[in-house]
Amino acid sequence: MVLSSWVNVSRAQYSFWEPDEAFAIEVSLENTELKRLPIYRNSIQSLTVAGDYIIGGTAAREGLSPFVLVASLSERKLIDFEDIENVISGQRSIRSGFCAGENNSFFAGTIANKGSDNSRGDGHLMRIKIDREGTVEIKNLGVPIPGEGIFSLTCDAEGTQLFGISYPTGLFFTYNIKTGNSRIFDDLVPTDEELRTFRDYAQTPDMYLGAALIEDDRGMIYGSKGLNEIFYFDPKNNSFHVLEDKIPEVWGRTSLGQIESWAKSEDGMLYGGNAGDGQLFRLDPSSNRVKNLGKPIMMPRIRGLTFGKDGKLYGVAGGAPGYGHLFSYDQEGEGYHVYGNPQFTMVAPGIEQGIRWRGFNLSTIGSSENGKYIVMGEDEALSQLLIFAIQ
Amino acid sequence: MNITKLLYFLAVLGIIYIVPNRDAHSQEISDKNIVFIDYPGFPEQHSTWNDIGYSPTHNKVFVGVTDHFGKIALYDYDVDLRTMTNRGFIADMANLRDYQWQGKIHSKFIEGPDGEIYFSTDGGVYRSLHLRDHPHGYSGGYFMKWNPETEELTNLGVGMQYETLKDVDVDPHTGVLYGISFPQVHFLVYNPSTNERRDLGRLGGGHVPRVNFTDRWGNAYYVDWRQRLVKYEKSKGELIFARESLPAFPGTPGSHIITGITAYAKDRENGIIYLVTYGAKLLAFNPEKEGIGEIADLGPVYDLEEDPWRPYVPNLNIGDNGKLYYIIGGHGNFVKEDTTVFVEMDPKTGKRTILYEFPVSEIAEATGSDIKDKEGNLYFAGRKRNPGQEPNSTPFMIKFNPAEEVQP
Numbered sequence: 169m170v171l172s173s174w175v176n177v178s179r180a181q182y183s184f185w186e187p188d189e190a191f192a193i194e195v196s197l198e199n200t201e202l203k204r205l206p207i208y209r210n211s212i213q214s215l216t217v218a219g220d221y222i223i224g225g226t227a228a229r230e231g232l233s234p235f236v237l238v239a240s241l242s243e244r245k246l247i248d249f250e251d252i253e254n255v256i257s258g259q260r261s262i263r264s265g266f267c268a269g270e271n272n273s274f275f276a277g278t279i280a281n282k283g284s285d286n287s288r289g290d291g292h293l294m295r296i297k298i299d300r301e302g303t304v305e306i307k308n309l310g311v312p313i314p315g316e317g318i319f320s321l322t323c324d325a326e327g328t329q330l331f332g333i334s335y336p337t338g339l340f341f342t343y344n345i346k347t348g349n350s351r352i353f354d355d356l357v358p359t360d361e362e363l364r365t366f367r368d369y370a371q372t373p374d375m376y377l378g379a380a381l382i383e384d385d386r387g388m389i390y391g392s393k394g395l396n397e398i399f400y401f402d403p404k405n406n407s408f409h410v411l412e413d414k415i416p417e418v419w420g421r422t423s424l425g426q427i428e429s430w431a432k433s434e435d436g437m438l439y440g441g442n443a444g445d446g447q448l449f450r451l452d453p454s455s456n457r458v459k460n461l462g463k464p465i466m467m468p469r470i471r472g473l474t475f476g477k478d479g480k481l482y483g484v485a486g487g488a489p490g491y492g493h494l495f496s497y498d499q500e501g502e503g504y505h506v507y508g509n510p511q512f513t514m515v516a517p518g519i520e521q522g523i524r525w526r527g528f529n530l531s532t533i534g535s536s537e538n539g540k541y542i543v544m545g546e547d548e549a550l551s552q553l554l555i556f557a558i559q
Numbered sequence: 560m561n562i563t564k565l566l567y568f569l570a571v572l573g574i575i576y577i578v579p580n581r582d583a584h585s586q587e588i589s590d591k592n593i594v595f596i597d598y599p600g601f602p603e604q605h606s607t608w609n610d611i612g613y614s615p616t617h618n619k620v621f622v623g624v625t626d627h628f629g630k631i632a633l634y635d636y637d638v639d640l641r642t643m644t645n646r647g648f649i650a651d652m653a654n655l656r657d658y659q660w661q662g663k664i665h666s667k668f669i670e671g672p673d674g675e676i677y678f679s680t681d682g683g684v685y686r687s688l689h690l691r692d693h694p695h696g697y698s699g700g701y702f703m704k705w706n707p708e709t710e711e712l713t714n715l716g717v718g719m720q721y722e723t724l725k726d727v728d729v730d731p732h733t734g735v736l737y738g739i740s741f742p743q744v745h746f747l748v749y750n751p752s753t754n755e756r757r758d759l760g761r762l763g764g765g766h767v768p769r770v771n772f773t774d775r776w777g778n779a780y781y782v783d784w785r786q787r788l789v790k791y792e793k794s795k796g797e798l799i800f801a802r803e804s805l806p807a808f809p810g811t812p813g814s815h816i817i818t819g820i821t822a823y824a825k826d827r828e829n830g831i832i833y834l835v836t837y838g839a840k841l842l843a844f845n846p847e848k849e850g851i852g853e854i855a856d857l858g859p860v861y862d863l864e865e866d867p868w869r870p871y872v873p874n875l876n877i878g879d880n881g882k883l884y885y886i887i888g889g890h891g892n893f894v895k896e897d898t899t900v901f902v903e904m905d906p907k908t909g910k911r912t913i914l915y916e917f918p919v920s921e922i923a924e925a926t927g928s929d930i931k932d933k934e935g936n937l938y939f940a941g942r943k944r945n946p947g948q949e950p951n952s953t954p955f956m957i958k959f960n961p962a963e964e965v966q967p
Binding site for chain 1: 742743761785798802813
């Protein structure tokens with residue numbers, strides 16, 4: 169019914185990357201006795217892997233509350249989740265998780281739903297702990313900036329300090345985990361002229377604010393500000409520096425530049441993904457020079473980056489209204505390899521025979537601690553996890 | 560022109576021909592109960608794909624015929640006059656540009672409350688699968704409306720950018736459309752009167768169930784990846800999900816489960832909607848205005864000693880006699896080698912009778928759901944193989960009446 173069955177040559181082209189050790193975990197399912205997340209509250213916007221556990225943060229549709237979820241790599245199932253409404257009322261998304269702090273704790277920030285009077289709610293910082301059984305424990309660390317959500321967040325290497333960018337204004341803040349003290353900086357806030365430019369190009373804060381932060385080996389915090397600029401923050405003297413080099417762009421697309429993903433290699437190089445046009449780039453923090461590594465696919469977005477144990481950089485490129493693609497980048501070898509929409513088998517009670525799950529809208533990616541497993545989360549009405557092992 | 564002359568004329572043109580003698584297994588139903596009707600004026604025609612439907616207001620059957628590349632013709636069959644007419648090509652009538660090419664129509668044709676006919680368009684060919692969001696790829700499938708009185712086609716806009724619209728149905732009371740996207744399996748609700756389009760999200764796995772349908776209140780139904788019914792509850796404007804999966808045979812592969820329902824037929828008198836699944840189960844669904852209704856398992860579409868889930872049935876009709884009619888086979892999946900099997904099934908007794916068998920050179924596959932005219936004739940969109948020829952298949956319409964000879 170799809171296509172003529174006697175046109176086999178073309179059919180053979182439409183195959184999917186299905187590596188030997190790969191599987192999908194059913195995280196979301198409506199109206200079930202199984203432990204699952206309900207519809208429209210499960211878009212997996214951030215994740216990390218700690219030991220056997222995948223920790224994910226979701227986004228919900230406006231007016232609904234998100235979850236922190238825990239899934240097991242070895243058991244291939246959802247272990248636990250916590251409705252954020254039970255901890256902090258009025259929140260909508262967790263897109264800024266999960267940097268690792270001391271004592272096996274992880275940090276994330278929230279973005280709130282609008283109030284009944286259409287006012288902006290307060291985003292909160294959270295500390296998440298996972299016990300040996302995979303049970304989630306969340307502590308509300310409070311509101312760093314009233315009326316602002318937390319758009320991006322990272323920790324320092326010691327796990328004592330948080331750095332974030334607020335939404336929708338774009339304030340930069342620091343948060344001392346031990347004291348709970350925070351400082352707010354307006355150095356990254358777009359000027360009126362910049363805001364006019366964004367408006368001219370129909371850019372909204374989620375499209376121009378720095379969507380990801382990373383710390384280099386010297387302790388500098390890197391991210392993007394609008395109009396293709398890259399900055400770093402020096403925590404030693406609380407100073408901001410804008411790099412001479414810009415985010416790589418396609419001509420005329422300056423207004424679209426946004427770093428939405430980062431990964432750091434073992435040699436301390438920073439790899440970034442430009443949402444605006446989908447370029448991957450390498451930033452050498454010692455010289456602050458940027459090298460454009462090109463684009464894995466022709467569409468915009470690189471929503472996530474992570475290194476595998478094979479030394480390759482894995483990422484998810486593209487996205488709605490197009491189609492997400494898993495890709496790898498091997499600087500020493502083949503360069504880019506695009507795997508398309510991964511299609512892995514999902515087994516769960518009631519579907520013991522296994523069904524194929526295809527990842528179209530991959531929103532986030534992470535690696536297990538030993539780099540063996542690459543984990544991807546979806547951005548769907550009913551989102552799942554897709555995992556493969558590096559052989 | 561009297562009817563005798565008209566039929567002679569059509570027969571000479573090859574537009575209507577009576578099925579040649581073949582093995583008829585039923586004493587009551589013979590070769591005289593079925594005819595094949597060609598589509599005139601489109602030499603490149605290749606196939607039809609579930610894109611058939613009946614309009615009670617106009618007493619016409621509508622079919623979309625494609626060259627399976629980029630040319631789709633809209634046909635109607637006037638039941639009173641027994642004429643098949645090419646009404647024009649979709650791209651021309653909808654003012655589509657080259658980059659808005661459409662490969663076929665995969666949706667049913669369905670009459671709305673205003674008597675106009677709704678359908679949707681489909682990428683339909685390999686370039687839509689592979690090129691997708693590339694500039695040479697597929698820009699997206701359209702909701703469309705055909706006015707049989709004025710012969711005007713209205714383009715109601717894209718369902719989802721880059722996505723095909725596999726099926727569409729309409730709320731018979733409000734005219735709200737329900738669409739299914741491919742390959743991302745999104746459930747769409749579109750109100751033509753307000754131009755409001757809602758994307759209710761992805762519901763499926765690695766393969767897209769091809770059929771949605773409505774009940775008499777205007778609620779819409781689809782399935783999720785567990786083959787559970789998903790209902791658009793119009794009173795709430797939201798989706799509700801059945802707790803349990805539709806019945807399936809033990810051992811049904813996951814690839815069949817995620818493909819869901821392949822055809823339906825409505826017993827309007829008794830309020831029952833009969834369903835056939837990709838896992839070859841016949842089901843009787845008793846919908847309720849609110850909530851999910853009851854499902855009864857009517858058993859296999861065909862008796863196989865092994866793998867009862869295997870037969871492929873992308874069509875279903877119900878006669879005035881309350882019996883179900885379907886044609887098994889297609890896409891390389893046949894219960895008899897290179898043979899399609901036309902079956903009568905009585906839901907009251909469970910009895911199945913093979914009425915006809917066709918080599919694939921006569922019927923390779925038939926599609927269509929719930930197409931019955933006022934005279935009790937049933938219709939299927941058929942196609943046959945043309946090995947070694949181009950086009951390698953030819954479509955035609957099948958007209959069948961279990962109660963009387965079909966008047967050609």
